[in-house]
Amino acid sequence: MDKIYSVNGPVVTVRNTKSFSMQEMVFVGNKKLIGEVIRVSAKETTLQVYETTTGLKPGEPVYGTGAPMAATLGPGILDNMYDGIERPLKRLEEISGAFISEGANVPSLDTERKFEVTLAVKRGDMLRPGQIYATCPETALITHKCMLSPLSKGGEVIWTAVTGKYTVNDVVCRIRDEYGREEELTLCQKWPIRTPRPCAERMPMSRPLITGQRIIDTVVPVAKGGTAAIPGGFGTGKTMNQHQIAKWCDADIIVYVGCGERGNEMTQVLEEFSELIDPKTQRPLTDRTTMIANTSNMPVAAREASIYTGITLAEYYRDMGYHIAIMADSTSRWAEALREISGRLEEMPAEEGFPAYLPSRISEFYERAGYVKTLGGAEGSVTIIGAVSPQGSDFSEPVTQNTKRFVRCFWALDKALAYARHYPAINWNTSYSEYTDDLSAYYKNNVAPDFMEVRQQISNILVEENSLMEIVKLMGTDVLPDDQKLLIEVARVVRVGFLQQNAYHKDDTYVPLDKQYRMMKAILQFFELSKEALGKGVSIDEIMKNGWADKLIKIKYDIPNDKLGMFDEYEREMTDWYKKAEVV
Known part of the structure; x- marks a missing residue:
């Protein structure tokens, strides 16, 4: 039995063990807190714990899972609110009240809810990774398409359930691969959050994400599948700009990640989103929105995981052929979580105490955007719009500067404009878009030749x-x-x-x-x-x-x-x- 040797905030070490592999998900202590392996050496294994470690003691057991940190993907994600490690907040509130209790092991998807499932394959069909085998109406606006996981080898369909109502864990299809091994398919699957989901082809970005905001659509446009940053000091309107884009942009689905923001601000976001009506369909906006709320008083390690959880959910719906806009608010808080954990690991700090790998982590996140042809043959996109919160509106600080390197659209918010009540407070002189030439053909053909x-x-x-x-x-x-x-x-x-x-x-x-x-x-x-x-x-x-x-x-x-x-x-x-x- 592997046991805890030391506890330093969210960082836990285990001595003299070869039981764990890098990035493996683990359960820590008697309460079985969720954690992940972040460093392995001959002498000790280092874990980061995604829940508060108050009360954790040396000598408590650590259990391995043999699998990486993964998100559960299936119908029921939309119209839901999660914490940074994809635990549903409404269900957690029912169990533990206003504050999340340690070790609360709650399934990400509602295992009792039944969906009206229509099978898209029949016996004898060959099923390949990315192909759709079943569909069900997830909300009034979105049809959920259950796809064969890219982790599967595929094979011949040997049995399908009849059309009817099923839960996410019910088997609706069985396949047999070329070696005779059988696999049962349910409505859900798991995917490692740090691994980008594969696609058949990355396509050029030639269509704008139309937001209805004049300064964005006309002066500094962003493409579908593109990346944009909204840097700005306190009170310049980062969150409100993202709300406005989320409400009006022509994306099919919105993924909103509140990463390390103030609790009262996140509460306001959640309340407002639940009341908003989608202007295009007159249905609640939550019918095509999923939210990940990780407030500043939640465990710091989960702040880092929330970004990866959000982008994994976005890629999953992209693979169905939908266009997704992901709002990350704010990536500065995520970078601060990296800095805190790096400090506890006693790593050599770089500029302003941030770890030397900050640029590569930022680039890994933004590189997961794109306009793609999916494995199933459809077209989908993930557009990332990340808010950056530089201290004192100093755009020369490391997070803003490194973000600038990896995004092609920069919407710089100006404190003077915000205080003058000029909204959106995007400064047209310091903002820029590198998508203008890529989108020119769309504007000429669909709006006006000139x-x-x-x-x-x-x-x-x-x-x-x-x-x-x-x-x-x-x-x-x-x-x-x-x-x-x-x-x-x-x-x-x-x-x-x-x-x-x-x-x-x-x-x-x-x-x-x-x-x-x-x-x-x-x-x-x-x-x-x-x-x-x-x-x-x-x-x-x-x-x-x-x-x-x-x-x-x-x-x-x-x-x-x-x-x-x-x-x-x-x-x-x-x-x-x-x-x-x-x-x-």
């Missing part, structure tokens, strides 16, 4: 305004010529009328791409007509008195999303006004 040119013109106005503001800060606007004063006024229209968005207004909380394009066209038309007016001797003061700048700022409220024909009327009136003024 969409990318119009977007570039809007971006140029913002860049030029940023340069001019350096002069204005030093010498004021009076020294500028009229054409530069006009550019600053147009940039204000872009900032306030286009980039700023009201999440509480029915027509502004989500804006379709067609309306985003028409808004940009209207602003550029105003800019061109005003430039022509300046060329004919009209002063900038007269141009600004005509009120069109203020009209364009309010256009986001005045033109409903389903009445885009009103833009034609606006543009005609604008042109007529300039003609009557004998400007054009």
Whole structure:
């Protein structure tokens, strides 16, 4: 019997044993706390425990499982809330109350709930890894597709159950491989959380994740299957941006991982999500959402596991042919958990005390995003949107800098914008997207042939305004010529009328791409007509008195999303006004 030699927070050591293998899941102590092997040597084996080790003593037994830390995958994941090691929080509350008790061994999926199962194979069929053998309605919005695990060799179907109601552990199919070995298939399977699920092919990312947020969709877009980071200091709106994206983006399923966030904030998230109605289907948003809640007062090691659990659930639904968006809030807390465990292991620290392997861990996580062809032949994607919480809004700290290396979309939140009530508080000067060229064909074919040119013109106005503001800060606007004063006024229209968005207004909380394009066209038309007016001797003061700048700022409220024909009327009136003024 292997016994505990020492306990140091979540780090436990066992001396003189060869019973355990690297990354094996273990049960520690008399309470059978869940743990994982993280270091093996001739003298001792080191474990990290995912539950609180208060009361754990040397001499208590350690039991091996012979298997790695794995997630249970099957119907019942959606419309559920888990802790960092995939234990259902509602069930834990029923057993132990408001605080999770140590060693609570609760199955991840409801083993008593029955699903209406339809078999997708028949006797004599050949079943290969990734192929679907049964389906069932998991929620009103999502059909769960039970696939043969990539860990299986596959084989010939020798028996299937009849269509009917079954629990996740009921056998619904049997297969026999080429060596004559039989395998029973239930509705669920297990998968090691640290191992990416395989796919048939990684495909180019050519479709945007449409969020309805203008600054994201138009200025700094993210592709389906892409990666994005939202860095920002306290109070800049990281969590609210992720809520807005989760609610409105065109992903089929949302996986929300609250990693080390404050308990009251996570409570608010859970309550809000349970009340939200999916705008597309008028069903509860939880019908296509699963949440992993790992608050800052929970064991620190489970914080690290929560990220891997979340991405494993996302990959599982991707393999069914769904498009998944995973919100990780926040990866900084995950990195802090790595730092704490690294310190207890007495490893050599790198910058700011973080372990030397921090960059590789961050890259491993973000590399699991992608747009793929699944083993079953369908197309699916996992888009990762990770929040980063740099202390004091210092973007030069290690987590932000290393995240920047591995993501292709960077939405930098600005404290000054947030305090000025400009939301989303994404700074257009310090944010960037490397997906723009990849997505240009989609925008041209599905929105407008000149969409990318119009977007570039809007971006140029913002860049030029940023340069001019350096002069204005030093010498004021009076020294500028009229054409530069006009550019600053147009940039204000872009900032306030286009980039700023009201999440509480029915027509502004989500804006379709067609309306985003028409808004940009209207602003550029105003800019061109005003430039022509300046060329004919009209002063900038007269141009600004005509009120069109203020009209364009309010256009986001005045033109409903389903009445885009009103833009034609606006543009005609604008042109007529300039003609009557004998400007054009």
